[in-house]
Amino acid sequence: MSQTSEAKQKLQHETLFKREKNNPILTAAHWPYPVNSVFNPGATLLEDGTTLLLCRVEDRSGLSHLCAARSKDGISNWVIDKKPTLLPSPTEYPEETWGIEDPRITYLPEKKVYAVAYTSYSMPGPTVSIALTKNFKKFERVGMVMPPLNKDAALLPHKICGKWAMIHRPTTSHYSHIWISFSADLDHWGDHKMILQARRGPWWDSDKIGLSPPVIKTSEGWLMIYHSVRHTASGAIYRIGLALFDLGCHQTCLRRSDTWVLTPEAGYERNGDVANVIFPCGYTIAEDGDTLRLYYGGADTCIGMVTGSLRELLSWLQGNSKVMDSDDISLRENNYD
Numbered sequence: 395m396s397q398t399s400e401a402k403q404k405l406q407h408e409t410l411f412k413r414e415k416n417n418p419i420l421t422a423a424h425w426p427y428p429v430n431s432v433f434n435p436g437a438t439l440l441e442d443g444t445t446l447l448l449c450r451v452e453d454r455s456g457l458s459h460l461c462a463a464r465s466k467d468g469i470s471n472w473v474i475d476k477k478p479t480l481l482p483s484p485t486e487y488p489e490e491t492w493g494i495e496d497p498r499i500t501y502l503p504e505k506k507v508y509a510v511a512y513t514s515y516s517m518p519g520p521t522v523s524i525a526l527t528k529n530f531k532k533f534e535r536v537g538m539v540m541p542p543l544n545k546d547a548a549l550l551p552h553k554i555c556g557k558w559a560m561i562h563r564p565t566t567s568h569y570s571h572i573w574i575s576f577s578a579d580l581d582h583w584g585d586h587k588m589i590l591q592a593r594r595g596p597w598w599d600s601d602k603i604g605l606s607p608p609v610i611k612t613s614e615g616w617l618m619i620y621h622s623v624r625h626t627a628s629g630a631i632y633r634i635g636l637a638l639f640d641l642g643c644h645q646t647c648l649r650r651s652d653t654w655v656l657t658p659e660a661g662y663e664r665n666g667d668v669a670n671v672i673f674p675c676g677y678t679i680a681e682d683g684d685t686l687r688l689y690y691g692g693a694d695t696c697i698g699m700v701t702g703s704l705r706e707l708l709s710w711l712q713g714n715s716k717v718m719d720s721d722d723i724s725l726r727e728n729n730y731d
């Protein structure tokens with residue numbers, strides 16, 4: 395066997411992501427104030443190379459807020475804000491009455507600001523809010539940008555055909571699919587379009603799918619890392635898959651992985667407050683432009699990190715996906731259940 399085909403042979407989904415040996419890298423025990431759990435962090439690299447995680451922190455009442463943790467190497471010696479970084483503000487923003495969760499961070503170079511899209515847990519159900527920040531100390535809220543039920547939202551870093559774009563996940567009924575919407579001002583959103591549909595039956599990504607971290611711009615298109623929910627007799631399993639999109643003026647899914655690329659296997663992913671959950675909300679890309687670190691919540695309890703190569707993910711996707719057409723025939727038939 396030639397070296398190249400041997401390398402290809404080895405490129406299985408099990409080897410695409412490598413778990414950090416010090417996982418879980420952050421737990422409630424690290425927190426400077428009493429909390430129940432820390433999970434589902436948004437991530438970004440600050441200008442000086444520091445990794446910033448904006449973590450979802452569930453307090454001991456069950457409600458969540460956001461708290462920033464910073465590390466020079468992105469793995470250890472985290473410096474955690476002494477107090478919550480962004481608390482729900484239900485008086486001014488009633489949609490935050492039951493907390494704020496699952497932040498996704500996108501830097502918008504045109505505005506020189508980080509846009510944080512997060513789930514605000516309103517009494518009628520979860521929905522999507524946006525806040526802007528330059529330093530993760532002061533935040534300017536745009537407010538609720540979608541009616542409930544909706545979550546799993548993140549902005550694209552630049553305008554598409556003159557408009558800001560946001561991917562999100564409205565809940566329709568039993569099945570929940572991934573959508574994109576557009577805005578001139580980050581506040582009012584329209585031109586809604588479904589771009590990826592949950593499969594059905596026994597598929598690993600049947601029932602519900604949602605965007606995990608913000609999409610990643612690559613030479614082959616926008617790479618989406620998405621999570622899937624499959625309901626089983628012993629509860630849901632949250633797994634991770636890949637899709638590649640042309641997100642130009644017409645949004646098309648180019649490829650979608652046949653199988654998952656990451657599934658709960660480690661103890662801290664299988665056991666916790668919610669068993670069998672891997673839920674990434676953020677990533678960083680190293681200076682080489684290839685090394686991807688994915689930060690995720692393990693079992694709604696702690697934070698883990700896996701490392702992969704963008705080049706390998708794209709090459710794996712070429713060989714383990716099909717070009718999208720017939721599977722999405724229901725999109726054309728407007729079958730939105």
Ligand code: BMA
Pocket residue numbers: 434495496632668671673691694
């Ligand atoms: C999803 C989100 C995540 C959570 C996951 C598993 O719906 O609410 O915050 O990690 O469920 O409980």
